[in-house]
Amino acid sequence: xxxxxxRPPHLSVREGDSAVITCTYTDxxxxxxxxxxxxxxxxxxxxxxxxxxxxxNEGQGFTVLLNKKDKRLSLNLTAAHPGDSAAYFCxxxxxxxxxxxxxxxxxxxxxxx
Amino acid sequence: DPKIIxxxxxxxxxxxxxxxxxxxxxxxxxxxxxxxxxxxKPLEFMFSYSYQKLMDNQTASSRFQPQSSKKNHLDLQITAxxxxxxxxxxxxxxxxxxxxxxxxxxxxxxxxxxL
Numbered sequence: 001x002x003x004x005x006x007r008p009p010h011l012s013v014r015e016g017d018s019a020v021i022t023c024t025y026t027d028x029x030x031x032x033x034x035x036x037x038x039x040x041x042x043x044x045x046x047x048x049x050x051x052x053x054x055x056x057n058e059g060q061g062f063t064v065l066l067n068k069k070d071k072r073l074s075l076n077l078t079a080a081h082p083g084d085s086a087a088y089f090c091x092x093x094x095x096x097x098x099x100x101x102x103x104x105x106x107x108x109x110x111x112x113x
Numbered sequence: 114d115p116k117i118i119x120x121x122x123x124x125x126x127x128x129x130x131x132x133x134x135x136x137x138x139x140x141x142x143x144x145x146x147x148x149x150x151x152x153x154k155p156l157e158f159m160f161s162y163s164y165q166k167l168m169d170n171q172t173a174s175s176r177f178q179p180q181s182s183k184k185n186h187l188d189l190q191i192t193a194x195x196x197x198x199x200x201x202x203x204x205x206x207x208x209x210x211x212x213x214x215x216x217x218x219x220x221x222x223x224x225x226x227x228l
Binding site (some may be wrong): 032034036042043045049089093100101102103106 | 146148155156157158161169171203215216217218219220221222
């Protein structure tokens with residue numbers, strides 16, 4: 001089955017700094033890729049999505065880059081602010097009849113003023 | 114208005130007991146899921162349902178039984194509870210398999226503590 005490795009597990013940056021979270025996956029059939037944000041004590045909120053037909057997606061101050069050849073996905077935050085402090089999870093999705101998401105272990109991002 | 118409702122929000126149970134976690138979605142989705150999140154393990158896929166039929170089961174234990182009485186309901190029955198079952202259980206839903214984009218939307222979760 002799909003194996004997802006997400007790094008780093010913890011990331012602390014200052015307000016205005018950039019931050020990068022990276023995921024690698026193993027399933028060559030992964031076609032959809034999602035990033036979720038989870039604030040403390042809250043549920044998961046869909047942050048970004050990218051499909052294998054696109055390689056870059058931007059929004060909400062984040063950029064998602066997909067390198068299909070290396071099976072690597074990254075979430076880039078160009079100017080962090082304290083409201084971005086949360087756990088972030090990548091989730092490659094495979095098609096077919098199962099369409100389940102396999103989540104990375106998450107990255108806890110802390111943005112200090 | 115919340116689109117995915119999970120009940121209860123918090124649940125405390127004793128070892129060996131049985132509990133049912135409730136999930137209702139009002140997004141008009143045809144697929145529903147259960148995930149589990151604990152301090153020991155990351156988000157862990159448990160079950161997926163499509164049109165009220167079980168599609169995938171990644172739970173090793175038969176103590177976990179999903180139940181779908183209506184298309185927008187997917188409850189989770191847990192029997193013979195153990196302390197290791199303590200976790201937050203998330204229900205999610207998505208459009209069916211025939212759409213290009215099938216992002217999953219998550220409910221608020223039920224935090225289960227087994228004493």
